[in-house]
Every structure is written in structure tokens, then in C-alpha cells.
Amino acid sequence: MEIGVVGVGGGGNALADALVADDARRATEYLVRAVAVDTDAAALESLDRVADDDRHLLGAVHTDGRGTGGDAELAAEIAREERPELQAAVDALPVGRIDATVVCAALGGGTGAAVAPAVVDVLGQVTGTPVYVLGVLPGDAEAGGDGDAVDTADGPKRRDPDAAPSGPDRPLASNAADAVRALRAGADDLVAADLDVWRASGASYAAAWPTADEAIATRLGALCAAGEAADPTPERVLDASELTNTFGAGGVSAVGAASTAVDNGRREGVVGGLLDRFGGGDPDVDEGEAVSVAVNTARKAVTHRLSMPCDVASASRAAVVFHAPPAWLSRRGVERARALVGEETGVPEIRWGDHPDPTAESFGVTVLLSGVRASDRLERLGDGVDPERLG
Ligand SMILES: Nc1nc2c(ncn2[C@@H]2O[C@H](COP(=O)(O)OP(=O)(O)OP(=O)(O)O)[C@@H](O)[C@H]2O)c(=O)[nH]1
Numbered sequence: 001m002e003i004g005v006v007g008v009g010g011g012g013n014a015l016a017d018a019l020v021a022d023d024a025r026r027a028t029e030y031l032v033r034a035v036a037v038d039t040d041a042a043a044l045e046s047l048d049r050v051a052d053d054d055r056h057l058l059g060a061v062h063t064d065g066r067g068t069g070g071d072a073e074l075a076a077e078i079a080r081e082e083r084p085e086l087q088a089a090v091d092a093l094p095v096g097r098i099d100a101t102v103v104c105a106a107l108g109g110g111t112g113a114a115v116a117p118a119v120v121d122v123l124g125q126v127t128g129t130p131v132y133v134l135g136v137l138p139g140d141a142e143a144g145g146d147g148d149a150v151d152t153a154d155g156p157k158r159r160d161p162d163a164a165p166s167g168p169d170r171p172l173a174s175n176a177a178d179a180v181r182a183l184r185a186g187a188d189d190l191v192a193a194d195l196d197v198w199r200a201s202g203a204s205y206a207a208a209w210p211t212a213d214e215a216i217a218t219r220l221g222a223l224c225a226a227g228e229a230a231d232p233t234p235e236r237v238l239d240a241s242e243l244t245n246t247f248g249a250g251g252v253s254a255v256g257a258a259s260t261a262v263d264n265g266r267r268e269g270v271v272g273g274l275l276d277r278f279g280g281g282d283p284d285v286d287e288g289e290a291v292s293v294a295v296n297t298a299r300k301a302v303t304h305r306l307s308m309p310c311d312v313a314s315a316s317r318a319a320v321v322f323h324a325p326p327a328w329l330s331r332r333g334v335e336r337a338r339a340l341v342g343e344e345t346g347v348p349e350i351r352w353g354d355h356p357d358p359t360a361e362s363f364g365v366t367v368l369l370s371g372v373r374a375s376d377r378l379e380r381l382g383d384g385v386d387p388e389r390l391g
Pocket residue numbers: 008009010011012014015038039040067068069070071075106107108109110111112113136137138139142172195205206209210212213
């Protein structure tokens with residue numbers, strides 16, 4: 001699936017940047033273009049990957065380029081007043097070449113929470129293709145009730161911590177709850193990611209940002225790239241229409257991933273690389289071991305490694321991508337792993353694709369669960385979001 005990406009706000013743009021980096025790391029391209037919009041000039045400046053011409057500062061008159069400091073009302077006003085600028089920003093996406101647009105936002109931020117729904121609305125008018133949101137939920141401790149944000153200053157410095165306007169502490173949880181409802185109503189799906197999944201106990205949230213962004217980007221990347229892989233030929237391609245038909249089942253979506261290190265038979269060093277060209281590089285893999293690696297990795301992905309904790313049995317659609325050296329992609333292993341995802345989720349038909357990659361050093365499983373309708377995590381957010389009532 002080829003996608004356009006729009007990053008919104010500090011966390012959203014860090015995630016968009018991570019997606020561009022993931023796309024660059026893969027042999028298969030899936031990301032056509034990424035644009036960034038923000039009310040914080042320093043955060044825009046600090047991006048590594050989004051092209052300079054694709055970075056757009058909004059609301060400079062209102063915030064002096066310093067972000068809204070969590071003020072979603074101000075951010076909504078900026079989005080209303082500067083709709084033509086939003087329109088111009090997303091006009092850079094080559095809509096004829098993309099299968100879907102992914103809007104990235106950290107939903108606790110003022111800009112992420114209130115500008116992202118406006119971006120979704122604008123996109124709905126300019127593209128005829130689905131619009132999905134990749135939304136980062138604020139961490140539990142970070143957003144322990146409105147205004148109870150923890151200090152994140154010991155994490156990596158992306159922007160000037162004194163630059164945000166003074167004002168009430170950031171209402172992370174209520175911003176995020178409102179944003180989940182607005183985005184789910186406006187977009188074709190919301191893939192939720194919870195910062196707590198990546199935060200080491202006792203560490204700051206800021207320290208978890210780069211890990212979370214890379215992991216979330218790698219998951220979406222694995223799903224999108226699977227449909228574009230051509231050489232060696234996959235057994236089955238999970239193409240754009242299958243992914244589109246998996247997303248959007250109501251509720252929200254979550255993506256799980258796990259990997260197990262395996263031997264790809266490749267030899268090390270320059271001489272080893274040359275030898276690999278003349279044969280070899282195809283290890284003898286025991287069928288029983290291939291099956292057990294596939295099943296155990298799939299179990300981990302769907303039970304412990306979801307982007308947001310949720311009741312997997314409440315999902316109504318699922319898709320799985322297997323990414324591994326060709327010798328490890330045994331038909332029986334893939335079948336058993338799919339069956340396991342079916343048993344865990346109760347979804348009768350598991351869509352799937354494989355991505356044989358002779359250079360892969362692990363057996364990777366990525367699982368998309370869509371139509372998730374039970375999640376304590378969402379129910380605890382702000383005034384409580386009932387996934388049953390979303391979309
Ligand atoms: N994943 C991730 N989350 C981030 C990052 N930076 C901030 N966050 C989280 O995002 C939330 C705050 O939103 P920001 O993105 O900083 O704010 P914003 O959308 O720019 O909005 P303003 O309030 O106007 O600054 C908190 O939950 C942070 O922990 C990041 O680089 N990556």
C-alpha cells in the first residue's frame with residue numbers, strides 16, 4: 001500500500017519523521033511523500049527527514065511559533081482561521097499515486113488533538129482514498145487527570161522547554177479523549193498507540209519517544225511494504241485493497257509485532273558476501289522449528305506486543321504479515337500462525353501476506369487488529385472513551 005503522510009504537532013511529526021526513516025531502510029518503498037504541520041517552529045526545525053519545503057508553520061500570529069502549550073481550543077481556532085494554509089500543505093501529496101493517507105498525531109497535545117481533525121477533514125475533500133490516523137495516546141502517569149503532566153525534561157531535547165506559552169498545565173488526557181472521538185468520527189480508522197507500552201518503568205516519557213516512534217513506524221511500514229514486495233515473489237500479497245478492507249471496522253485499531261532471531265544463512269564480510277552471490281545463503285531449516293518459530297512469534301505479537309492494550313477478542317477484523325528469510329516461511333508454519341491469530345481474536349477470516357527477505361535476520365510477525373471495541377486504556381482516558389460508541 002502506497003501512502004502519503006501528514007504529521008501534525010511535535011509528537012505527530014516525530015512519528016512522520018520515523019516513517020520516512022523506516023521507508024528509507026526498506027528495499028521496498030511504500031511512502032510517497034510526507035508533510036509536516038505544526039504551531040511550534042523549533043519542533044518543525046528539528047525534524048530530520050521531512051523535506052524543508054514540506055514543513056508548514058501554522059498560527060505564528062497566535063503562538064509566536066511556540067506551540068499552543070496544550071491549548072486545544074486555541075489550536076482549533078488556528079485550524080479554522082488557517083484552513084487555506086492547511087489545504088496548501090496537503091496539496092503537496094500526489095493524490096493520484098497514493099492508496100491512503102496516514103495522519104500522525106500525539107493526541108494529548110493541543111496541536112495534535114485539534115489540528116489533526118481539521119487535517120482529516122481537508123484530506124476528505126481532496127483525496128478519494130481512505131484517511132487513517134496514527135494516534136499516540138499520552139501515558140497514564142503523564143496524564144493522570146487533567147493538568148497532571150509529569151516533567152519530561154530529562155529526555156532528548158527536541159525543542160526549547162521554556163518556549164511553550166505559560167498557562168494551565170497541559171490537559172493531556174482530556175485533549176486525547178476529545179481527539180479520539182473527533183478523529184474516529186472523521187477518519188476511516190484510528191490506529192492507537194499507547195506511550196506506556198514503550199516506557200521503561202521509572203523512566204521519563206521523553207526517553208520513550210524515539211523507541212516508540214521507531215516501533216510504531218516499523219509496524220505500519222511492515223503492513224504497507226508487504227503489498228509492494230516483489231523479489232523474491234511472496235506466496236501471498238497483502239495488497240492495498242486487502243489492507244483497506246481490514247481497516248475501518250468501527251471501534252479503533254491496534255497493531256502488534258514481534259520477532260525471533262533466525263539464521264538467514266548469509267556469510268559475513270566481503271568474501272562471505274561474494275560467496276553468497278554464487279549460491280548458498282539458503283540455510284537448512286527444520287520444518288518443525290520453522291513452525292514453532294512462526295507460531296510462537298505470532299502468539300507474542302497478538303497477546304503481548306500490541307500498540308495499545310485491548311481485548312483482542314473484541315476485534316472484528318485482522319490481517320497478518322510474515323517477514324522472514326524465504327527458507328523460514330514454511331507453508332505449515334504460516335498456516336498455524338494464522339490459525340492461532342484466529343483463535344485468539346475469534347476473527348473467522350485472517351487476511352495475510354508474506355514478505356520473503358533473504359537479508360532478514362529475524363522472523364517477524366505484524367498483526368493488525370481492527371474494529372477493537374473493548375479497551376480499558378481508552379475507558380480510563382479523560383472522561384472515558386467507550387470504544388463501542390466509536391464509528
Ligand atoms: N511518540 C511521541 N510522543 C511524543 C513526542 N513528543 C511529545 N510526545 C507526546 O505528545 C503529547 C504532547 O503532545 P505534543 O506533540 O508535544 O504537542 P503538540 O501536538 O505539538 O501540541 P502543543 O500543545 O500545541 O505543543 C504527550 O503525550 C507527549 O508525551 C515524540 O517525539 N514522540
